[in-house]
Amino acid sequence: xxxxxxxxxxxxxxxxxxxxxxxxxxxxxxxxxxxxxxxxxxxxxxxxxxxxxxxxxxxxxxxxxxxxxxxxxxxxxxxxxxxxxxxxxxxxxxxxxxxxxxxxxxxxxxxxxxxxxxxxxxxxxxxxxxxxxxxxxxx
Numbered sequence: 001x002x003x004x005x006x007x008x009x010x011x012x013x014x015x016x017x018x019x020x021x022x023x024x025x026x027x028x029x030x031x032x033x034x035x036x037x038x039x040x041x042x043x044x045x046x047x048x049x050x051x052x053x054x055x056x057x058x059x060x061x062x063x064x065x066x067x068x069x070x071x072x073x074x075x076x077x078x079x080x081x082x083x084x085x086x087x088x089x090x091x092x093x094x095x096x097x098x099x100x101x102x103x104x105x106x107x108x109x110x111x112x113x114x115x116x117x118x119x120x121x122x123x124x125x126x127x128x129x130x131x132x133x134x135x136x137x138x139x
């Protein structure tokens with residue numbers, strides 16, 4: 001019973017992602033993808049590269065490539081997992097946390113303000129989205 005809701009939700013997410021990408025061009029030198037990676041890492045750290053890849057719906061090699069400049073810039077620390085020598089654990093550094101919050105928070109505020117100014121019922125959407133996530137997690 002698909003009434004097009006899945007396609008509509010996918011389109012909304014894609015449009016929000018595109019809007020975020022346009023607004024993050026050279027924000028603190030971080031790309032939108034790097035901001036997403038840092039934010040995801042903050043939610044699930046420490047994480048393996050595979051866990052990050054799954055959370056962001058990208059390949060393991062893509063995560064590996066994305067982490068190199070973040071590690072070189074001191075934003076993440078990658079160590080060998082003491083429980084599994086072939087696995088690497090990724091953690092945010094304090095600099096990475098600060099970079100995420102200085103780039104991600106203004107972006108969030110900017111998008112929220114723009115949506116509310118355009119008449120979008122943001123708070124209701126947020127409540128409904130959180131409720132939907134709870135329902136899906138229980139399914």
